Amino acid sequence: MSAAATPVEAPFHADVAEAPGGVHCRWLTAADGVRIRAAFWRAGEKGTVLLFPGRTEYIEKYGPAAGEFRRRGFAMATIDWRGQGLADRLLPDRMTGHVGRFRDYQHDVAALLTEARAERLPEPFFLVAHSMGGAIGLRALHEHLPVRAAAFSAPMWGIRIHPGLRPAAWALSTLSRPAGFGHSYAPGTSPLSYVAEAPYDDNVLTTDPDMYAFMQRQLGAHPELALGGPSLHWLNEALRECLSLRRLRAPTYPCLTALGSRERIVDTGPVHRVMAKWLGGKLDLIEGAEHEVMMETPAIRTHFYDAAAALFDRNR
Template identity: 35%
Template structure:
């Protein structure tokens, strides 16, 4: 599977891209790079909902400049990976556990055989949810994880209890593959910058939109009732105190002070109960910290550099 470039977003040199197949037969697009200099290990990048590999080209370059190899995949149903419905613009998954099949195929077929250890994970939003679920499932693919604005609870939905009840009824009534009430299949990158709830950097926001306009096959719109119902169930699991006690993975959660999409209170609540985890906040930043203005991104990278690869053994 190819990687796509536009003049303002070229493919980083040295890319190796391809396709892997999950245990349930879904085709996934992946890419990997070796570092520019040195070799500190590999950072695996895990996107949020509706994102795609090309959106992270700048981040990939910054990681390689730090001496890391980089590996990344598109989750099932988005980016350049196989879509699951006849309408490819619908963001759908039957259950969040299916993303674990994506992660396992990626780890076994790309990360372990082709990417130098130690292995670190950098997950954004939904990607953070999937990584935490993998830890609860007993998987230890990574030495350390950095979770950026992890999706533990949704603040963006008004009247959340009513919406959740409605989505649950719809999901069980044969409408799991239907867009959520009010949702549209137009790519979410087409939301005007002035109304977007995730980013205060106009240039980086426009760049992602330009990529999707040039390559429409990368875009998706609103989620389905089934996806949102599955997301609620996944977030419930991560809110369970009994489950949290099982998390032994060293991890750092980075929250956005100006967050409007996910709940910072839920991130703080989880961080306070972790045995080997911590939280930092980037004041005033919005949800897509990695795509934010340089002032905010510098604070993220300072936290990342302090945590990855961590204190050397004595």
């Protein structure tokens, strides 16, 4: 799979990104014609981090991450996945998180990789993948993504659903496809953005009030970046992909996976099971952390970035 069109300049909201200078932001066209947005920070003598964001996320959210990796000697490339950020939204209701097939995200991976090489980002490449990006990233590793090592943050290798409701989630999301209501929001979700609407107290993302305020400022200034709940179709695709990934043998790449002790979004059981079988893999359980390790307190953020950089240094 390869990009289908010459990239052109795309907007980057530097006013809210808290990112280092020198960013190049591009529109890319994936092989199936979907327009996505990608950003590249070239400076870094040790190689390039390919950062795969989670569901609802967007490039500017990882401006601080670009600075963290630059300080550790790495360039960075990241992306707005199809259906979120400023990439093409896939339903008339642009607040619905949606994808045709979960494997379609691999078209976006291919376009990002092609442009990273066209931008002459330094090699070798390394993967950092958060939440939904962790599922996309694990699939990409199985399809031989050309990276030397991978670091995951709360990877979505399972979706947290109450055990008593899991059969209903499977049944409803599966029936939504032939019945024609797959575009509807998954139960318990709505067009509202979680970060824009939920107060800091007892939020499920971070224990750092400053980082939560950072995310809220971004969506307040640029509401076009926001995304609401997933469609039933997306939910069914995600459930199927997670099940498929768990049935595969762990890849052979050196790997670090960080998981907060207070994780409440992804299903932690599959993370433990996948990492238990990953030769050369390490599961780092971070006491007190919520879902977003890279948006956590300064000490937790530093711990993750230092650990990821050390892994990459050992595998350059």
